[in-house]
Amino acid sequence: MSRDPATRSRAYFAGGWHALDRTFPVFHPGNGQLIGEVADCSAGDARQAIDAAERALRSWRRVNGYERGRVLRRWFELMLAHQEPLARLMTLEMGKPITETRGEVHYAASFIEWCAEEAGRIAGERVNLRFPHKRGLTVQEPVGIVYAVTPWNFPAGMITRKAAPALAAGCVMILKPAELSPMTALYLAELWLEAGGPPDTFQVLPTNDAPAFSQPLMADERVRKLTFTGSTEVGRLLYGQAARTIKRVSLELGGHAPVLVFDDADLEGAAREVIASKFRNAGQTCVCTNRVYVQRGVTEAFTRLLTEKTAALTVGDPLLDGTQVGPVVEQAGLDKIQAQVQDALARGARATTGGQATGGLYFQPTVLTDVHPDSVILREETFGPVAPVVVFDTEEEGLALANASEFGLAAYAYTRDLGRAFRVAEGLEYGIVGLNDGLPSANAPHIPFGGMKNSGVGREGGHWGLDEYLETKFISLSLV
């Protein structure tokens, strides 16, 4: 079912596939081998894409919502039909274990399915006005040309979470995928065209120079929205740039998820969920557990369980079915993980399992105990397979520790006390709370996903995600 791999080295914009003289390499994190060379788009290419998007928008916005939904439905079906080559490509590009990338194809496609169903239902409201001779109504219109910038850690999911609602709403999108995983994005563009997506409604332009490429897109008045997923640092920069042309902005940024394990928790279940949340994608997700707070009465028992389960994880070649933890994506990521672990150990922490890099881009799944409160790992995103454990005494103290972060994306709590579960969920300053649930967003394209504080602006998923691509226009009619 796989298509001509050549299209995965070319960019798609301005009505066609472009092989460019300038290219950049993509490597497999599992063994460092070159997978391919990809077109390196310039600011000039970005300008061409904007002109093409403007033309494409004129007709796409007028296509009936049900018809847009039918194209999306075919895109969804094609993605599922291409599950295996897509999964394999993602694993090759960024090293996520193949069982997870197969799941990601389903997750990514589910946003398209949901938006396909919803496209025909985009409507407005009748508004009663105070004057008997007036009638009011609202209509929902597409925002227009959308510039999307995505990260490497979910090469398909972070794209469809944006593209599906944008295209369902009648917007057109110019996508700049991450330089570490551009080929998956090009594959998705190919499937969109095959599904009947009109030319230039979804353009994909990889580049190795994101700042220069982005400049015309961020400056152009015709680009009416920026949707970004990535680090808080880059999100902040783009937020500032978007202010000049008052673009609509959605930002899905970094996280530093805390977990609270209370004395009354089902410890076996909590350890299982923490493992799932901490070690998937080798700890490289924005909602991955980053701090584990355990109430004093169960610290020893819980740490033992967590250590045993962590030590039992199968680390290895991400292309093998049995692998649970693969490599991290690049050397800079590995260096950061090592620096955080060294810092914690130097401040008195102990590794109850793991603690070492093992060659290539592999780092052992690790549990750290006795972690000093000043440790960097308790403040900065780790993006690696390391779980630092910290003891707390009271519910209030646990909540205060969990909230002591610039981030507010996801948080988790384990307790069997219903009153405590609600108190804690309401007290956590986070956009997503998992109660006895380490994967609250799994298989759920219809829930609001997004963060508070420095974790972002807006939500993706469900009607919240669709609203981000719609303008509400009010129309008043006088009958006299």
Ligand code: NAD
């Ligand atoms: P990153 O911020 O380095 O890069 C993200 C994207 O921004 C890439 O496509 C990159 O090329 C682009 N970029 C970088 N500098 C740019 C510039 N000056 N102008 C325009 N574009 C620029 O992040 P990353 O390392 O790719 O991804 C990891 C980060 O993403 C983590 O912080 C993670 O928490 C976050 N993330 C958040 C969510 C969420 O839903 N909140 C989901 C996944 C990842």
